[in-house]
Amino acid sequence: MNATPPFALGTGVTLGYGHQVALAASDFTIPAQGVTAIIGPNGSGKSTLLNALAGILPVMGGTLSVLGGPPGRRGVTSYVMQSPAFPTGTPITVGEAVAMGLYSDLGWFRRPRARDRARVQEAMERLDVTALAGRHLDELSGGQRQRVYVAQGITQRHQMLLLDEPLTGLDLVSMRTIDAIIHAERERGHGVVLTTHDLDEARAADWVLLTGGRVLAAGPPDEVLTREHVEKAYGLGALHPATTDLLDDPACPPHRPDSTPDMAHGNRPRGYGPRQPPQGMRRSPSRGLMLPWCGVFTLVR
Numbered sequence: 001m002n003a004t005p006p007f008a009l010g011t012g013v014t015l016g017y018g019h020q021v022a023l024a025a026s027d028f029t030i031p032a033q034g035v036t037a038i039i040g041p042n043g044s045g046k047s048t049l050l051n052a053l054a055g056i057l058p059v060m061g062g063t064l065s066v067l068g069g070p071p072g073r074r075g076v077t078s079y080v081m082q083s084p085a086f087p088t089g090t091p092i093t094v095g096e097a098v099a100m101g102l103y104s105d106l107g108w109f110r111r112p113r114a115r116d117r118a119r120v121q122e123a124m125e126r127l128d129v130t131a132l133a134g135r136h137l138d139e140l141s142g143g144q145r146q147r148v149y150v151a152q153g154i155t156q157r158h159q160m161l162l163l164d165e166p167l168t169g170l171d172l173v174s175m176r177t178i179d180a181i182i183h184a185e186r187e188r189g190h191g192v193v194l195t196t197h198d199l200d201e202a203r204a205a206d207w208v209l210l211t212g213g214r215v216l217a218a219g220p221p222d223e224v225l226t227r228e229h230v231e232k233a234y235g236l237g238a239l240h241p242a243t244t245d246l247l248d249d250p251a252c253p254p255h256r257p258d259s260t261p262d263m264a265h266g267n268r269p270r271g272y273g274p275r276q277p278p279q280g281m282r283r284s285p286s287r288g289l290m291l292p293w294c295g296v297f298t299l300v301r
């Protein structure tokens with residue numbers, strides 16, 4: 001058997017802030033390839049888990065290994081955090097923000113070379129923000145900023161892209177643009193771990209973690225997103241009848257072809273590619289420097 005090591009292996013992982021537990025003792029695996037969706041109610045520990053995977057939040061208990069070592073090692077993860085608010089008067093342009101993704105490689109004082117600048121340029125083109133390069137971040141809409149942050153995320157060297165609610169609040173075009181990046185990362189054999197509130201988005205992933213104060217279930221979407229599990233996470237009767245129909249309907253396969261238009265979800269592509277169990281999975285620290293003025297609260301190592 002091809003035993004590709006997982007991206008993350010958690011045993012009794014407990015996470016929190018101060019003495020307050022946010023994610024109680026949890027066991028889970030996250031594959032190194034494909035798209036993993038973390039879904040759960042507000043305050044259920046999704047972002048907290050991403051923080052720990054990125055190595056910016058130490059575990060309170062249990063063990064969490066990332067690619068066989070401690071979380072937070074340089075070049076392993078690139079983390080695009082949620083940015084609930086943005087400070088005005090931020091003196092940074094789009095081009096500068098994206099180029100900050102190079103700092104993990106270059107450090108603060110080495111000047112970017114031609115190939116580094118090409119990397120930044122390519123990321124800006126892929127996220128369609130080239131025309132915004134000279135604009136200040138605080139002049140952008142929320143969706144434009146989100147594209148800039150993802151451009152910065154893919155500029156930073158990584159094996160796993162961590163995205164906190166990457167599609168929340170985006171229009172169709174921005175959604176498709178970021179969806180395409182997620183597809184492309186997957187095709188390149190990189191992994192993506194994203195958090196979401198969208199059940200369909202979770203169903204389209206290769207692997208799902210369902211949170212509810214701890215990791216309630218982890219595995220392929222059709223094993224995790226069962227009525228029983230979802231009601232456990234969200235509470236009995238919390239589901240809209242249409243949603244429970246979706247969970248129960250065998251004629252509604254988890255994966256739909258990428259090109260299938262979905263009017264109910266703004267025509268954005270569904271499914272991240274052919275569904276296969278991630279390699280090596282069976283069914284069944286250095287801390288970074290946070291740059292809060294960049295809005296993404298970019299983690300530069």
Ligand SMILES: Nc1ncnc2c1ncn2[C@@H]1O[C@H](COP(=O)(O)OP(=O)(O)OP(=O)(O)O)[C@@H](O)[C@H]1O
Pocket residue numbers: 017020021022040041042043044045046047048049
């Ligand atoms: N910096 C912090 N300090 C103290 N408590 C925190 C902090 N960040 C999160 N928490 C708490 O940890 C718990 C889990 O929060 P977390 O942000 O991980 O939830 P979430 O599932 O990502 O929620 P949402 O869907 O609303 O983004 C919550 O009770 C929250 O109040």
